[in-house]
Amino acid sequence: MGSLLIKGGTVATPLGTMKADVLVRNGTIAAIGQGLAGDEMLDASGKLLLPGGVDAHTHMAMPFGGTVSCDDFSDGTVCSAFGGVSTIVDFAIQGKGRSLAETIARKRLDADGKVYVDYGLHVAITDLTEAVMGEIPATIAAGVPTFKCFMTYPGMAVDDYTLFRVLKTASSNGGRVSVHAENLSLISGGVAALLAAGKTEPRHHAESRPDYVEAEAVARAILLAEEAGAELYVVHLSTAKGLELIKAAQRRGSRILAETCPQYLVLTDAKYDEPDFGGAKYVMSPPLRKPADHEALWKGIADGSVSTLASDHCPFTMEQKKMGLGDFSKIPNGAPGTEVILPVLYSEGVLKKRITLERLVEVVSANPARIFGLSSKGAVEPGKDADIVIFDPSREWSLDAKELHTKAGFSPFEGLKVRGKAESLLVRGAFVVKAGRLVGSAGAGKFISRSKV
Ligand code: URP
Ligand code: ZN
Ligand code: ZN
Numbered sequence: 001m002g003s004l005l006i007k008g009g010t011v012a013t014p015l016g017t018m019k020a021d022v023l024v025r026n027g028t029i030a031a032i033g034q035g036l037a038g039d040e041m042l043d044a045s046g047k048l049l050l051p052g053g054v055d056a057h058t059h060m061a062m063p064f065g066g067t068v069s070c071d072d073f074s075d076g077t078v079c080s081a082f083g084g085v086s087t088i089v090d091f092a093i094q095g096k097g098r099s100l101a102e103t104i105a106r107k108r109l110d111a112d113g114k115v116y117v118d119y120g121l122h123v124a125i126t127d128l129t130e131a132v133m134g135e136i137p138a139t140i141a142a143g144v145p146t147f148k149c150f151m152t153y154p155g156m157a158v159d160d161y162t163l164f165r166v167l168k169t170a171s172s173n174g175g176r177v178s179v180h181a182e183n184l185s186l187i188s189g190g191v192a193a194l195l196a197a198g199k200t201e202p203r204h205h206a207e208s209r210p211d212y213v214e215a216e217a218v219a220r221a222i223l224l225a226e227e228a229g230a231e232l233y234v235v236h237l238s239t240a241k242g243l244e245l246i247k248a249a250q251r252r253g254s255r256i257l258a259e260t261c262p263q264y265l266v267l268t269d270a271k272y273d274e275p276d277f278g279g280a281k282y283v284m285s286p287p288l289r290k291p292a293d294h295e296a297l298w299k300g301i302a303d304g305s306v307s308t309l310a311s312d313h314c315p316f317t318m319e320q321k322k323m324g325l326g327d328f329s330k331i332p333n334g335a336p337g338t339e340v341i342l343p344v345l346y347s348e349g350v351l352k353k354r355i356t357l358e359r360l361v362e363v364v365s366a367n368p369a370r371i372f373g374l375s376s377k378g379a380v381e382p383g384k385d386a387d388i389v390i391f392d393p394s395r396e397w398s399l400d401a402k403e404l405h406t407k408a409g410f411s412p413f414e415g416l417k418v419r420g421k422a423e424s425l426l427v428r429g430a431f432v433v434k435a436g437r438l439v440g441s442a443g444a445g446k447f448i449s450r451s452k453v
Pocket of ligand 1: 059180283284285286312314333334335
């Protein structure tokens with residue numbers, strides 16, 4: 001393959017933007033500057049050149065609540081590619097009695113040969129035996145240095161002692177733990193009381209998980225991490241209350257990292273009132289929140305207390321959601337999102353002056369790449385993988401299902417008008433999407449073995 005010169009674009013970095021040409025050779029960024037020459041040339045005048053997004057939270061083909069999320073690694077990474085996401089980090093969830101090695105190997109069988117973009121894996125521990133404890137150092141050394149503990153979901157949740165042990169062992173071997181922070185007991189009690197009172201509709205899902213359900217679990221996880229001498233990464237943070245606790249921990253010097261998602265920045269819990277079971281589209285955990293939570297999270301992104309933006313892409317069709325007709329607790333939790341990270345952040349964040357373009361690049365690419373040990377990713381910089389988004393900042397469109405690629409058949413962001421779209425995406429120098437058309441192939445993405453964190 002010859003070299004490619006991307007000419008006339010504006011390169012965005014965490015330190016600022018500059019008009020410059022980018023030379024891509026052998027899958028990496030060879031040079032950035034003026035007056036460069038390449039075998040082929042692509043005119044990017046008027047376009048932003050962003051580092052490919054690193055979506056560190058997806059669930060492709062994930063078993064959940066008796067069904068499986070409807071985008072497999074092929075469908076889901078097509079969504080990622082159209083959204084300008086060049087790397088995902090998905091979750092291999094340990095089945096009861098399974099080893100971590102087998103858990104990871106099975107997930108790789110699901111993904112290899114299907115992925116359009118690069119991918120890594122976290123492993124979620126659900127059954128901590130002594131054998132599994134013993135596997136943690138080797139798992140880290142084998143390129144899977146990040147572990148997840150669910151603090152909720154019956155069957156997947158771990159108890160506090162398990163979380164504490166995983167925090168200690170992972171951190172002392174160069175790994176890190178992420179938590180889904182919601183209090184299982186408060187949710188179970190709330191769900192039972194609501195159902196007993198005949199409150200079975202999708203809107204009652206949100207009622208069963210008020211903001212203190214998240215905040216309590218965040219507080220507990222922070223305390224356990226501090227006592228274990230470990231870093232902690234809180235996934236899909238949704239509340240102002242949770243963020244306050246994280247900020248307080250950060251102020252006292254604890255390394256507590258927070259991720260949020262587009263849905264917790266722009267969609268409110270009023271969505272659950274959509275008629276005819278429409279509220280089921282938004283049944284996810286944690287649930288959608290209030291405008292005041294959105295504003296707190298936007299401020300957290302701007303002030304650095306929130307480090308990353310990820311999608312929590314976990315789509316189900318309406319047919320699947322109907323498993324919970326008559327009982328909201330049986331609606332599979334999750335929604336599509338990997339395709340909308342960049343347009344939501346750009347349009348609602350940068351253009352509305354809530355965050356700068358530099359901060360967008362940090363939270364979408366540079367920070368997740370650094371935090372998750374993806375050293376060749378996350379920046380348009382000589383020597384890095386040529387994972388580049390050619391982003392049209394003037395393109396106006398609407399985040400409707402007909403524009404997006406998930407197999408869910410709906411978009412929770414339906415009707416949201418945005419400006420800015422990923423027009424093309426290169427992964428390691430090869431186009432996956434070119435001028436709005438899919439040109440990559442299934443299996444061209446590769447598993448990235450990540451370094452210690
Ligand atoms: O509702 C959600 N978020 N589904 C995906 C699984 C998880 O909790 O991240
Ligand atoms: Zn979760
Ligand atoms: Zn998730």
